[in-house]
Amino acid sequence: MQYSTILYNITDNILTITLNRPEKLNAFNRNMMSEMIDALDQADDDDNIRAIIVTGAGRGFCAGADLSKGGDTFNAEVREDRESGLNRDGGGRLTLRIFECKKPIIAAINGPAVGIGATMLLPMDMRLCSSTAQIGFVFSRRGVVPEACSSYFLPRIVGISQALEWCYSGRVFPAHEALAGKLVRSIHEPDNLLEAATAIAREIAESTSAISITLIRQMMWRMLGVDHPMEAHKIDSRGMYHTGKAADAKEGIESFLEKRSPTFRLKSSSDMPDFFPWWEEREFS
Numbered sequence: 001m002q003y004s005t006i007l008y009n010i011t012d013n014i015l016t017i018t019l020n021r022p023e024k025l026n027a028f029n030r031n032m033m034s035e036m037i038d039a040l041d042q043a044d045d046d047d048n049i050r051a052i053i054v055t056g057a058g059r060g061f062c063a064g065a066d067l068s069k070g071g072d073t074f075n076a077e078v079r080e081d082r083e084s085g086l087n088r089d090g091g092g093r094l095t096l097r098i099f100e101c102k103k104p105i106i107a108a109i110n111g112p113a114v115g116i117g118a119t120m121l122l123p124m125d126m127r128l129c130s131s132t133a134q135i136g137f138v139f140s141r142r143g144v145v146p147e148a149c150s151s152y153f154l155p156r157i158v159g160i161s162q163a164l165e166w167c168y169s170g171r172v173f174p175a176h177e178a179l180a181g182k183l184v185r186s187i188h189e190p191d192n193l194l195e196a197a198t199a200i201a202r203e204i205a206e207s208t209s210a211i212s213i214t215l216i217r218q219m220m221w222r223m224l225g226v227d228h229p230m231e232a233h234k235i236d237s238r239g240m241y242h243t244g245k246a247a248d249a250k251e252g253i254e255s256f257l258e259k260r261s262p263t264f265r266l267k268s269s270s271d272m273p274d275f276f277p278w279w280e281e282r283e284f285s
Contacts, residue, residue: 005032007057008039013050013205014198015043015103022058027066028116033090037097044102047267050205050213052101053197054124055108061133064115074144088284091116091148098123099149099221102214102268104204108197109133110190114172119146122153125217126200127184129175130193135183136172156224158182209248209264211271215239222279235278242273 007018017039019026026032043049056062067073076087098105098120107121109129114136121127129135137154139146146154146167154163162181166173178184188196204213219239223232243249248266255262 001035001038003035003039005029006035006039008042010046010049012202013048014053014201015039015046015049015051016053016055016194019054019056019062022056022060024066025060025063025112026056026058026117027063028091028120029066030090033094036094040097040101045269047210047269049103050208050210051201052103052105053108053194053201054105055194055197056110058111059132060111060117061107061109061113062115062117062120063112064117064138074142089147091119094120095123095148095150095153102217104201104213104217106197106200108193109135109184110193112136112172114138115142116148119148119150119154121183122148122150122157123221128186128188128193128197128200129178129184130190131175131187132190133175133178133187134172135175135178136170137167138170138172140168141170207262209243209252209262209266210268211246211248211266211273212243214268214272215243215276218277238275238278239273242275246271246273 003020005019005021007016007020009016009018017036019032021027021032040052043052065073094116104126105124107124107127107129109121109127111130111132112134113121113129114134115138118135118137137146137150154167157163158166158181166181175184175187179187186196219232219235223235226232246266248264251262251264
C-alpha cells in the first residue's frame with residue numbers, strides 16, 4: 001500500500017510511524033485509519049522490526065477527526081462509504097488492531113492529541129509526551145460519545161474517576177495533568193521527545209527475546225479483562241512450559257551466566273508456541 005497520510009521508517013530494528021497531515025494537525029480520516037492498520041500488519045510480519053514508535057509530523061500529534069464535512073462529520077447515514085447495518089467506528093478498528101499487535105508500541109506525543117488523537121494512544125504500551133502537548137477527550141463537547149474502545153482502555157489506565165472527569169468535562173488539559181493522572185509515563189522537552197522514546201525502543205530491540213515480548217504484551221493486556229487470577233495462572237503455566245524448553249530460554253540463561261549480550265534467534269512470525277493465540281476472536285455485531 002502506498003501511504004499518503006503516514007510515514008513509515010525503519011532504523012535499527014525500530015519502526016517509526018509518523019502521522020503525516022501536518023497542514024491539518026494530522027487530523028484523522030478513513031485513509032489514515034486504513035494506512036495505520038496496514039502499517040501494523042506489515043510490522044507484525046517483519047521480524048526485523050522489534051518495536052514501534054508512533055508520533056506526529058509538525059507541531060501536533062493528532063487534532064482528532066477531520067471535521068471538513070462540518071456538522072455531518074460523524075453522521076454515518078450520509079457517508080459515501082457507508083456500510084450496511086450498524087456502522088463500525090473507524091477509531092475502534094484502529095485501536096483493536098493496536099491491541100492485537102505483536103510488537104511493543106510507544107507513543108511520542110509531540111503536540112495536541114484530541115479526540116481520536118487521544119483515544120488511539122490508549123492501547124499503546126507506553127506514552128511519552130512533549131512539554132507542549134495537550135490532550136483532550138472532547139466528545140461531550142461535540143455531542144457524541146468516547147470512541148475507539150476508550151471506555152474499555154481509559155478507566156483501566158487511569159482509574160474510573162479520572163476517566164470520567166476528563167470525559168465528562170471534555171476539556172483539553174496540559175502535559176503535567178496527563179502525567180499526574182498517569183496517562184503518560186514522562187514529559188520531555190520537544191527536541192528530546194523522540195530520543196527518549198527511541199531509547200526505550202532500543203533497549204527492547206537489543207536485549208530481549210521477540211517471542212517473550214509478544215507473549216508478555218498479549219498476556220498483560222488480555223489479563224486486564226479476566227475475572228480470576230486462575231486465568232492468568234493457566235496462561236503463565238503454558239507460557240513457561242513452552243518457552244522454557246525453547247532455544248531463547250537456553251540462550252538467555254547461558255548469556256547471563258557467561259556475562260555477555262544474548263543473541264536471540266526465535267521469530268514472532270514463525271516460532272510462537274502452539275497455544276498462541278489462546279483467545280477466541282471477537283466479532284462485531
